[in-house]
Amino acid sequence: MDLNTLLETTVVGLGYELVDVELSPRGRTIRVFIDAPGKENGIDVEDCAKVSNQLTRVFEVENIDFDRLEISSPGMDRVVKKAADFERFAGQDIQIKLRIPHNGRRNFQGELLGHKDGKVGLRLEKDEVELEFTNIEKARLVPRFD
Known part of the structure; x- marks a missing residue:
């Protein structure tokens, strides 16, 4: 094993x-x-x-x-790897690094919208993007301190 x-x-x-x-x-x-x-x-x-x-x-x-x-423990800035985690932590801030650039970018930070049909939704400052789940190299939650 x-x-x-x-x-x-x-x-x-x-x-x-x-x-x-x-x-x-x-x-x-x-x-x-x-x-x-x-x-x-x-x-x-x-x-x-x-x-x-x-x-x-x-x-x-x-x-x-x-x-x-x-x-x-994974800490407040925990790694997000599994598809179910992208669903579970919807609504939280996240940093995502891609393997292959999407529209010329590899690094994204915004509000996680969830996971559906192999894509991860992300709300950025000005718009929303859908990123291929299989193209995500690293993802980590960003804690909010109000």
Whole structure:
């Protein structure tokens, strides 16, 4: 079983959402970002410890070689990757970087309008655009501080 499948299976099995995984260049540090969408106050230290303890045991059984395992909440500026996330966070501000430019631009920031038919809607200052979901290289929420 590959690492991503192992992480997804374990984290989801514990009742959390796997948001993102980062590996250090040599794969010695594994950073896992988890969320609990139904939990009012988000991820806390106990959640991170629970996932860390379980993953450590699973890695031992599966012979996954690593030096350090870090478990964290995705933070307010969380990465948005899955189509369902683009729907879930509609109405929030987002930064999107494209693989291939759209109308001469690769970077966009605006209000997320959602995901429909393989396209992500975005309200910019002066107009709205639809971006191909498969062309999104990176997307991250932008927190609002009023």
